[in-house]
Amino acid sequence: MHVMRENWDDLRAVLFMVRHGSLAAAATALDVNYTTVARRIAQAEESYGVLLFERLPQGYVATDAGLLAACEAEKMEDAETGFRRALAKADTRLSGPFSITAPQLLIAAHLCHVIEEFLGKHPEVELTVRASNALLNLNRREADLAIRISESPGDTLVGRRLTGQQTASFASAEVATRIETAPEATIDWIGFTYWTKPPKASLENYPNARIKMQFDDMSAVLGATQAGLGVARMPMFLGRSAGLTQVPVLPPQPYTDIWAVAHRDIWASAKVTAFKECLLPYFKAHAAEFMA
Amino acid sequence: MHVMRENWDDLRAVLFMVRHGSLAAAATALDVNYTTVARRIAQAEESYGVLLFERLPQGYVATDAGLLAACEAEKMEDAETGFRRALAKADTRLSGPFSITAPQLLIAAHLCHVIEEFLGKHPEVELTVRASNALLNLNRREADLAIRISESPGDTLVGRRLTGQQTASFASAEVATRIETAPEATIDWIGFTYWTKPPKASLENYPNARIKMQFDDMSAVLGATQAGLGVARMPMFLGRSAGLTQVPVLPPQPYTDIWAVAHRDIWASAKVTAFKECLLPYFKAHAAEFMA
C-alpha cells in the first residue's frame, strides 16, 4: 500500500515552483536551497510516475500534470492555512507571534506610534511588521492584519475603515516661499510613475509647469521634494509628517481611504482585537492630519 | 516568513495518529518507525505552538487542536488523492500499477480466472490484488477497483452489478449421502458468527437440527464442511467451487448481489475498462454458478 514515501512536502515544492517560476525563486520562498526544490520535484515525479515539468533551456515549464498537481497542492495549502487560522482564532493569549503589514510610509509617519503603544501594553506579543507596498495574501496568512490604502476590504476579507484621505501638493519651505513670491515662474513637478504631465487641476492657477523628474517609488519622491527639487503630489499625511510645506499649486484632492483588514476568521481574535484598540483611537485622534 | 520548517508531512503523521490511535499503528500505516511518528508529532506541535496530543499513561490522546489538525489534514489528503485519481484517469496506458480488491473466497473460486485472462491480455500491467473482506476505502484510493458483495455501489462510488446470488446448504459427499439416507437423523450445522440456531427455513423439513460449531471466518466454515463435520449455509458459488454437494436441507435463499465498483473518476480509466472487459463476459458465462 504505502510503497510511496511521504510526499506531501514534495507537492509543496511543486506548488511553489509553479507559483514562482524558477527553482531559485521557489527555493527562496520555501527557505531552502534550490537544489532541494529540484530534488523534491524529481521525487514527486518518480512517486507519481508522471513528468510534472519539462526541462527546457529557459527553465522548468509545468506540464498539464504539473499544473494539476499545483492546483491540488493549493487546496492542501488552503487546508493547512485554515488550520493555522483556526488556531489563531482560538488563541486568546496576548502573547506569541503576531504579524501585521502596512505601507512603509504609513508606518514611518503614523503606525510606528500605534505599534509602540501596542507593544507597551502587550510586551509578550512577538510582533512582526512587514513594511511593504505589496498586497500580501491574508488568506494565505502572510500576515494576520493588514493596514491598506484601498476602497474596501475586498471580497474575502473583513475590515474597518480607519480614515479618509486627501492628497495635496507639497514642497520644501524654500521652494514654497519661491512659489509664493513668484507664482508665474515655472513649477517643477516631481512625478510618480506613469505621470506624463502635471495634474490638470494645478494648471488652472499655475499653468507654467512641467514634470521635472519621475520616480517609481514614493520614498524617492519624498526625498527629492525634501531636497528642494520641486513640488510633488502626495497624501496629506505624508507631506505633513515629512515636514514639507503644503503649497496651493494643487488644491486638496480626494484620495483612497485607509483600512484595517484581516481574514474573517482572524478578525475577532485576541491579538487583532487588542491591536485595533490602539489603532482606532489613534486614527480618531489624528484624523485631522489626513484631510485638509 | 518561513521560519517554520516544512510540515505538511508532519500533519500527515498527526492524521494517521488520530486515525489509528497509537504511535505503533500509525507508524505501520505510514510504513515508518513509530519513533518517527512521535517525532513528527512533536515537530508539528512545536511548529504550530500548540499541544496536539496529551501524553497519558494509556497513550496519546488528541486534544481539540489535534482533532482539528487531523480534520484539516484529511482535507489535504483528499486533495492529494484527488490528484492521484486525476492522474489515473488521464493514464491511457495499459501498463503500470493497477490494484483491485475482492473477497478472498470469490477470488479463489472465480476471479483468479478473470485475473489470469486480464494479465494474459495486458502483461505490462503491474496488478496488485488485495484479497480482503474489509471494505477498502476507494475514495482514499486503497484500491482502483473493488469487487464487492453488496446491495449497491454506495453513495460516492459508481459500479456495475455483475450477478445476483443465492445461498444454499452444502455438505461433503459423505454427509450428503447420510442426510439423504436418514433425513430424520440430527443435522449438524456449521454456523457463521452470531448464528444461534439453524436457519428457520431449514427446520420445516429437517426439524431435528443443531448448531454443532461456529466460526467467524468463512474459510474455516468451508474447511469444516469439506472435512465432513456438518452442513453449512454458504453462497452457491462457494459450495459448488469447493466441490461440496448441495443438500436439500435449506432451499436456495436470495443473497446479496456482486458488484464491481470504483471511484467515479477512475471508472472510465483505461485499466479499469480493460479489466471490466474480462470481468463482464466471465460473469455472463458463469451466471448459472451463482444461482440455483
Place this chain on the structure above:
DNA sequence: CTCATGACATGCATTTTTGCATACTATGTC
C-alpha cells in the same frame, strides 16, 4: 504477585536529505 503485553521514551549508529561549491548552457548586451 508474577508475567506478558501494549504504549511510549531515549541514546546511538546509520541512512537520507540538504547545502555548498562548481560546472554547464542559453540569452542578451556592448
Place this chain on the structure above:
DNA sequence: GACATAGTATGCAAAAATGCATGTCATGAG
C-alpha cells in the same frame, strides 16, 4: 566575440531524519 546573467545539474561533505535496541510505565491475566 567577450562578458554578464539567469537558470539548472552534480559531486561531496555536513546536517538532519530515521531505525533500532533498550528502558520505563501502566494494565490485565492467571
